[in-house]
Amino acid sequence: MNKHIGVVEDDPNIQNIVSAYLKKDGFSVTVLESAEKAWELWESQPPDMWVLDIMLPGMDGYEFCKKIRNESDVPIIIISAKDEEIDKILGLELGGDDYLTKPFSPRELLARIKTVFKRYRPQTITSQNGSGRVKVDNLLIQLSDRRVFYKGEEQEVTTKEFEMLLLFAENPNRAFSREELLVKIWGEDYFGSDRAVDDLVKRIRKKLHDLPLETVWGYGYRLRSEED
Structure with a gap:
């Protein structure tokens, strides 16, 4: 089954480019222009990954990332024009798995998405004592x-x-x-x-x-x- 990616971005140009590029590679994509709409999606049809802008109308990306992390370890890749080191550190410490600064290449974003998904392959955990x-x-x-x-x-x-x-x-x-x-x-x-x-x-x-x-x-x- 295709992986479902939620793209939270309020810039129509970036929405279209990212969505078209990911769909071309076989991903299912839902584009949302606000964190509030993204939260509605999370409660009804949670994606397998979020591609998340930081500067959003209403709730910002940092707050959304924090809310998601209180409930799940679903992968989050942050995309942002905020390129200071402190911004990247904050994004990662709040639970982001990667941080990509704008402008970026859609090909680089795709490569990072695939890398993060590899890291999140389901693992089979067995007890050392064999009792389950x-x-x-x-x-x-x-x-x-x-x-x-x-x-x-x-x-x-x-x-x-x-x-x-x-x-x-x-x-x-x-x-x-x-x-x-x-x-x-x-x-x-x-x-x-x-x-x-x-x-x-x-x-x-x-x-x-x-x-x-x-x-x-x-x-x-x-x-x-x-x-x-």
């Missing part, structure tokens, strides 16, 4: 249907939240550096800041508010367990 479930204290992870329970209650988690929780649960009391977590969760070709790790941990702590996911100062994180 991992339990540490009050945290239970079921691998077959990718469900997470904490203190007996099911928790809604994104793909990356699931993968990080599983990594910690299979290695209780082991400290992971931020760099190691970047490689294990995002892949070796991820070029964003390790602030992405801090942001993901923050989201997990917000959902599982008293989970003993501890900061190892100056290094990274570990999941503390009372079990032997």
Whole structure:
């Protein structure tokens, strides 16, 4: 099935060029001129990837990116005329997978889309103990249907939240550096800041508010367990 890409861009010329180029390569494309309309699409027919402008009428691209990241790890490529380093860092730290400055070549955008999709290939995760479930204290992870329970209650988690929780649960009391977590969760070709790790941990702590996911100062994180 063709991948569905949502292009959020208010410039008609860029809309037409990007849409025509992606459709020619076999993608299904929905063009939206505002983040508000994009959010309506997300709730009804979520795309497999967003190509997102930053300077939009109403809600800007940064805010939209942040809202999406609170719910999903769907790939986001940011396209923007804002070319300062701080703009790129902010876009990546809010959850963007790539940042492309205007003007850009449609061919380069296509190449980056394909690279990001390769990074997001579904992965088959298997438990080290072969039981199909991992339990540490009050945290239970079921691998077959990718469900997470904490203190007996099911928790809604994104793909990356699931993968990080599983990594910690299979290695209780082991400290992971931020760099190691970047490689294990995002892949070796991820070029964003390790602030992405801090942001993901923050989201997990917000959902599982008293989970003993501890900061190892100056290094990274570990999941503390009372079990032997």
